[in-house]
Amino acid sequence: MALSIPAISPSAGLIVGAILLVTGLLLAFWGHGIWAAVMSMIGALLGSAVGYIFGAAIGGSAIVGLILALVGAVIGSILFSKLVKVALAFLVGVLAGTLVYALLHGQANFSATTLDAPLIVALLVVIVVFGIAYYFIDDLIGIITAALGGLLVAAGLYLVNVATALAAVAGIGAFVLGAVVQTRAINRKRRIREEQRAMEHAQAQAVPYYPPPPPPPP
Numbered sequence: 001m002a003l004s005i006p007a008i009s010p011s012a013g014l015i016v017g018a019i020l021l022v023t024g025l026l027l028a029f030w031g032h033g034i035w036a037a038v039m040s041m042i043g044a045l046l047g048s049a050v051g052y053i054f055g056a057a058i059g060g061s062a063i064v065g066l067i068l069a070l071v072g073a074v075i076g077s078i079l080f081s082k083l084v085k086v087a088l089a090f091l092v093g094v095l096a097g098t099l100v101y102a103l104l105h106g107q108a109n110f111s112a113t114t115l116d117a118p119l120i121v122a123l124l125v126v127i128v129v130f131g132i133a134y135y136f137i138d139d140l141i142g143i144i145t146a147a148l149g150g151l152l153v154a155a156g157l158y159l160v161n162v163a164t165a166l167a168a169v170a171g172i173g174a175f176v177l178g179a180v181v182q183t184r185a186i187n188r189k190r191r192i193r194e195e196q197r198a199m200e201h202a203q204a205q206a207v208p209y210y211p212p213p214p215p216p217p218p
Contacts, residue, residue: 017159024152024171028178031145032186035088040081047076085137092144093130095151097122142182150175 026034051072055065080087104118133144154171158164 014160017156019156020152020159021156024149024154024156024174026149027145027152028149028174029146029181031149031178032142032182035141035145036081036084039084039087040077042087043076043078043080044073045076047072047074047079050076085134085141088141088144089130089134089137091148092133093126093128095148096129097126100125142186143179146175146178146182149178 023038027038048069049072052065052069054072055068058064101118101122104121133140137144150171150173153174154167157167157170162170
């Protein structure tokens with residue numbers, strides 16, 4: 001049986017577009033600072049959804065589902081906040097795989113009896129890009145979050161009925177400006193941390209000074 005992506009209604013598109021626009025601006029200019037909080041919220045939402053579905057299925061009542069939703073939210077928030085770098089690298093891989101899938105003209109129609117060649121290539125791209133992004137995540141986190149923010153800005157403007165060319169230009173501009181701003185901020189914080197470590201190391205290596213004893217009384 002084939003699966004297809006459902007269409008989005010105009011009113012829902014405006015709401016989703018506004019959310020994507022605000023989220024994209026935050027990620028583009030402050031992504032390195034708020035990413036942990038964003039991933040914590042995403043983990044809480046996913047954990048609560050899974051907990052509610054599982055609780056309602058085994059308990060047969062909404063109360064059990066709500067209780068497990070609360071537990072799932074706490075667990076999901078903790079896991080995603082601890083695995084923030086893994087989640088970020090995985091998201092970059094997913095976006096790269098989606099782009100490759102679109103360039104290969106994937107139709108988003110899947111069946112159990114047919115192998116989708118663009119999908120296989122896209123999955124391989126996801127794995128490779130995930131590994132590379134995770135390895136260089138500390139150096140590229142500002143650029144990656146700026147790129148994600150620019151993409152969300154462009155998608156949000158497109159969903160709120162802004163012209164495609166203008167949305168693309170705005171997304172590219174948000175990416176470039178955000179990457180510059182975040183890279184400078186990250187380098188400044190890194191330089192401060194290195195200076196602090198150097199001062200602590202110098203203080204630890206310094207020979208303590210003991211004043212000479214007072215002369216004996218005459």
